[in-house]
Amino acid sequence: AVVDLIPEHNFVTCVANQSPQYSATISKLVYSPHSPSFSFIFQSSIQNFRFNSTKFHKLQYIITPYSADHVKAAIICSKVHGLQVRIRSGGHDYEGLSYNSYVPFIIIDLVNLNNVRVDSNNGTAWVQAGATVGELYYHVANQSKGHGFPAGVCPSMGAGGHISGGGQGTLMRKFGLAADNVVDAIVITADGNILDRQGMGEDFFWAIRGGGGGNFGVVVEWKINLVPVPPKVTVFNIPRTLEQNATKLIHRWQQIAHKFHEDLFIRIIIFVGKDSKGGKTIQANFNSLFLGTSDQLVPLMAKSFPELGLKPEDCKEISWIQSTIYSNGENPGQPLEVLLDRNHVQKGFFKGKSDFVTEPISETNLEAIWKVMQEGEAGVMVWDPYGGKMCEISESSIPFPHRAGVLHNIQYFSKWQEGGYLAEQRHLKWMNRLYNFMAPFVTKNPRTAYVNYRDLDIGRNIHGIFSEAKIWGEKYFKGNFDQLAHIKGMVDYGNFFKNEQSIAPNFYL
Numbered sequence: 306a307v308v309d310l311i312p313e314h315n316f317v318t319c320v321a322n323q324s325p326q327y328s329a330t331i332s333k334l335v336y337s338p339h340s341p342s343f344s345f346i347f348q349s350s351i352q353n354f355r356f357n358s359t360k361f362h363k364l365q366y367i368i369t370p371y372s373a374d375h376v377k378a379a380i381i382c383s384k385v386h387g388l389q390v391r392i393r394s395g396g397h398d399y400e401g402l403s404y405n406s407y408v409p410f411i412i413i414d415l416v417n418l419n420n421v422r423v424d425s426n427n428g429t430a431w432v433q434a435g436a437t438v439g440e441l442y443y444h445v446a447n448q449s450k451g452h453g454f455p456a457g458v459c460p461s462m463g464a465g466g467h468i469s470g471g472g473q474g475t476l477m478r479k480f481g482l483a484a485d486n487v488v489d490a491i492v493i494t495a496d497g498n499i500l501d502r503q504g505m506g507e508d509f510f511w512a513i514r515g516g517g518g519g520n521f522g523v524v525v526e527w528k529i530n531l532v533p534v535p536p537k538v539t540v541f542n543i544p545r546t547l548e549q550n551a552t553k554l555i556h557r558w559q560q561i562a563h564k565f566h567e568d569l570f571i572r573i574i575i576f577v578g579k580d581s582k583g584g585k586t587i588q589a590n591f592n593s594l595f596l597g598t599s600d601q602l603v604p605l606m607a608k609s610f611p612e613l614g615l616k617p618e619d620c621k622e623i624s625w626i627q628s629t630i631y632s633n634g635e636n637p638g639q640p641l642e643v644l645l646d647r648n649h650v651q652k653g654f655f656k657g658k659s660d661f662v663t664e665p666i667s668e669t670n671l672e673a674i675w676k677v678m679q680e681g682e683a684g685v686m687v688w689d690p691y692g693g694k695m696c697e698i699s700e701s702s703i704p705f706p707h708r709a710g711v712l713h714n715i716q717y718f719s720k721w722q723e724g725g726y727l728a729e730q731r732h733l734k735w736m737n738r739l740y741n742f743m744a745p746f747v748t749k750n751p752r753t754a755y756v757n758y759r760d761l762d763i764g765r766n767i768h769g770i771f772s773e774a775k776i777w778g779e780k781y782f783k784g785n786f787d788q789l790a791h792i793k794g795m796v797d798y799g800n801f802f803k804n805e806q807s808i809a810p811n812f813y814l
């Protein structure tokens with residue numbers, strides 16, 4: 306579809322008028338499709354190539370603010386010109402919601418708001434939303450060897466979207482989610498107000514910590530509590546195939562991983578691999594971070610999970626910051642600056658889905674699941690253990706409700722490099738088949754999901770009303786969804802911030 310552009314000077318002049326203190330040229334702040342850098346900026350942080358074309362949507366402008374006032378200007382001017390707003394920090398949204406829309410819209414891209422200010426004396430940091438998680442980790446470690454932060458595994462994710470949806474990673478069994486460790490924030494509302502925690506009040510502040518990005522306002526900055534990490538941590542990655550008893554090990558892991566000491570995190574990455582004769586098999590990588598030395602870990606594993614047979618030579622002692630590189634599947638010995646590289650991870654076409662498990666899956670059922678996995682295109686399941694701090698925090702402490710009783714999360718993820726409809730359909734078909742097959746083994750009524758692994762198959766807004774949003778909303782937020790809709794009605798009554806899975810306001814709760 307050909308896009309009818311709003312006369313450029315109107316929106317751009319509006320932003321310029323709203324940003325009188327801006328000293329650079331307005332062309333470095335607002336990009337129209339006529340700007341030479343428009344496509345580059347649009348595509349710069351897109352992770353999922355399924356959504357990287359401007360051809361089919363109605364993007365009018367990209368604004369790249371340097372200050373909260375610029376964000377405010379973008380909101381006010383998009384209202385004046387009847388444009389929808391999409392907010393983008395790291396561009397990792399699984400369904401491309403931060404940079405796609407079917408109605409005329411602008412992107413507020415926070416790439417230039419990526420400052421991280423660490424206060425190591427008080428163990429806190431102010432992190433701008435456009436900073437990546439890798440930048441956050443890097444600056445924390447640079448300022449204080451004794452501190453870390455419990456967020457996700459992929460360094461190029463933006464703090465804006467990632468923390469808005471929760472943020473789970475290798476430290477969560479000891480310290481909870483990224484969002485559990487937020488103590489203040491600066492948010493710009495649909496009315497253009499710039500509010501901190503005190504200004505927004507506790508309900509609003511509750512909603513932005515895990516209630517999903519793009520719902521309540523533009524988060525410009527988070528204040529986070531850093532967490533203590535020891536000088537050395539220990540990591541290992543033990544691969545096991547079906548020939549090497551993978552099924553029994555996974556079955557055992559399901560019974561115990563959530564009860565391990567909270568310093569010990571062992572996730573499993575399950576995929577179709579090769580057996581010793583070169584045939585198809587299931588491979589499970591037991592991938593771990595332990596907050597201590599290998600001398601402590603080896604006896605702990607002998608007691609907690611002897612079946613895995615961990616030996617001292619399987620262990621690597623490194624610093625916490627190196628472990629953030631290791632957990633992303635890379636050599637932890639490389640220069641730490643790799644964490645600052647936003648384009649380091651190979652991009653591609655992908656689809657993700659998620660589940661939560663509260664009862665161990667029997668060995669017979671695991672074997673049936675392996676058969677379905679082997680039917681399809683290359684895909685992985687990542688099983689992240691819960692328990693520890695995750696089950697001590699109440700379901701309504703923040704909107705993320707998946708707490709006590711959850712054994713582990715499952716992420717289904719399929720990534721491919723070949724473009725085109727047919728390749729996409731093959732991958733989606735396999736993923737749907739596996740997801741449907743998993744139904745009896747995961748949570749029910751509702752079948753829950755993790756909002757950061759955004760999945761439009763579980764429901765989408767068509768009319769933008771509460772009853773419709775509740776269908777997918779309860780899967781992400783369980784009983785917290787009503788409260789989120791109520792808060793939405795208070796802070797964004799006109800439903801200005803909306804997308805295919807935004808929370809619809811409810812004024813009657």
Ligand code: FDA
Nearest residue numbers: 394395396397398457458459463465466467473518519524
């Ligand atoms: P993006 O900019 O696309 O935003 C995501 C959503 O948040 C959109 O709806 C957007 O509008 C909104 N948003 C963005 N910035 C905002 C702001 N400043 N204020 C308000 N709303 C804002 N998750 C996890 O918990 N643990 C993990 O280990 C991983 N690993 C991982 C690896 C890879 C390769 C990918 C692609 C994704 C993950 N994720 C993850 C999922 C990730 O947490 C999720 O995609 C986040 O929403 C990404 O945040 P971004 O800012 O990068 O995305």
